[in-house]
Structures are given as structure tokens and as C-alpha cells.
Amino acid sequence: MSAPFAAVLIAGGRSTRMKQDKALLQWHGQELWQVQLHKLQSLGAERVLLSCRREQALLVSDGVEIIHDPAGVDDGPLGAITRCLERVQMPLLVLAVDMPWMTAAFLREQLSEHENPDQGWFFCGSHGAEALAGMYVPAMLTHMCQALREKNLKLQHVIEACVHAGAALTQKMSDEEVAFFHNVNTPADLNGLSALP
Template structure:
């Protein structure tokens, strides 16, 4: 991507189906959040953020900005992404901590394909738009803020509204790309 962008790792989920904090799962010799953060640090982002809960024991170097979820607000990934996008005011690549099969090569390829800094991009799979691995842009903020104010926290609805307004595009996911978006939600998924 020729223009500057930021990247954020979303690690603040409650992990209710996993029954333990997914960010702290062991993945190839390190905790999952560390593996995912390293991916974002290696793709050329001008700023790297980590969105998490204050009580999570995630310790980062000075070049990573931590954005804590407010303790008294439960607005899910939409709230976390909105807070981060408001902070950076530049295109923001979002990656969920529970997508360990996402590759640096795929992310770099997409950054090279999508050059418009005013248009977000996402992939549509069999379950709809993949909202937790894609590019959010400041032009999407009005839709995001409106959804938050209406307590409509479904990111897929926000993406649909942004596609309709022209501030985002979706790409049909190919069969070989589907594995990158696989989530680890349960112990069975991890195996």
C-alpha cells in the first residue's frame, strides 16, 4: 500500500466458548497474541496498536500502542475498532487474535491490491463478510458511530452500509483463502 496505514490486533474478546483467554493460548512456542502481533509488525504499518482489556497480562514494546477497552462499556469489536480508528485517523488494518492461520503474505498481497486510502476492504465468505480481518478507513466512521449509538453492534451490518455508501468494498473469498479466516473459538478448533 503506497499510503500510510496503521494496524491493530484485537485481543480483548471474552473467549466464552474457549473457556480461557484465547489471546493467551500457546501457538508454536509463544502466546497467540504475540504470534499475531508479530504478523502486524512485519507488514510495514506506520503504527501498530493492541486493543485489549486492561486486566489482560499483555506486555508490549514501546513501539506498540495499547488501547484498553473501557471497563464500563460492552460494545464488542465494533467499539474497539471505532476507538482505534478514531485514534489513528488513517486506514486501519484489523486482525483478530483468534485467526492464527492468517498469513503475512496474504495481508501484504491485499495491501498491494487495494490502493484507495478512502475505501475499506473486506472478504465475503460463506458466513458473510469477514469483519475481523480487513481494512477500515476514516470514511467509515459515521456508519460505525451511528451503529454504536443505536446499539447495533453487528459489524457485518456496518460493512454492508459502508459498501452501499461506497466507503468500502467486499471481495469474494476463494476456497483457498478461506483457511486464512478460520477462527479458533473452541478447544476443538485449536486441534
């Protein structure tokens, strides 16, 4: 991407279905949050952020900005992404900590194909837009802030509104791309862990 952009790893989820912090899962000798953060750091972002809960106490290298979820506020990924986007005021590539099959190569390819810094982009699968692996842009903030005020925290609804307003676009993922967006959500999912692509 020729325009400056930032990247953020969303790692503050409560992991209730996993029954342990997904960010701390072991993935080929490293904690999952470290693996995912390294992917983002390899993409050439002007700023790299980590969004997490204060009590997670994730130790990051110099140059990574930590954005903590406010105490007592439960506004989910929408709140976390909105806070980060307001902070950087530039296109913001978002990646969830629980998408270990997402590759830096795939993200790099998308950055090269989507050059418009005023329009977000997302992939759609069988369950709608994949909101936690895509590009958010400042033009989307109006819709995001409105959704927060209305307590409508579903990111897919926000993306739909942004697409309708021309602030974002979606494209259908191919059969080969589906695996990149697979989540690790439950202990049973751990049995499906395979080598990094």
C-alpha cells in the same frame, strides 16, 4: 500500500466459548497474541496498536500502542475498532487474535492490491463479510458511530452500510483463501491446530 496506514490486533474478546483467554493460547511456543502482533509488525504500518482489556496485562515492545477497552463498556469488536480508528485517523488494518492461519504474506498482498486510502476492503465467505481481518478507513466512522449509538453492534451490518455508501468494498474469497479466515473459538478447535502456513 503507498499511503500511510495503521494496524491493530483485536485481542480483548471474552473467549466465553473457549473457556480461557484465546490471546494466551500457546501456538508453536508463543502466546497467540504475540504471534499475531508480529505478523502486523512485519507489514510496514506507520502505527501498530493492540486493543485489549486492561486486566489482560499484555506486555508489548516499544512502539506498540495499547488501547484498553473502557471499564464497564461492552460494545464488542465494533467499539474497539471504532476507538482505534478514531485514534489513528488513517486506514486501519484489523486482525483478530483468533485467526492464527492468517498469514503476513496474504495481508501484504492485499495491501498492495488495495491502494485507495478512502475505501475499506473485506473478504466475503459463506457467512458474509469477514469483519475481523480487513481494512477500515475514516470514511466508515460515520456508520460505525451511528451503529454504536443505536446498539447495533454487528460488524457485518456496518460493513454492508459502508459498501452501500461507497466507503468500502467486498470481494469473494477463493477456496484457497478460506483457511486464512478460520477462527479458533472452542476447545474442540484446538484439536485442529496445525503448523503455521
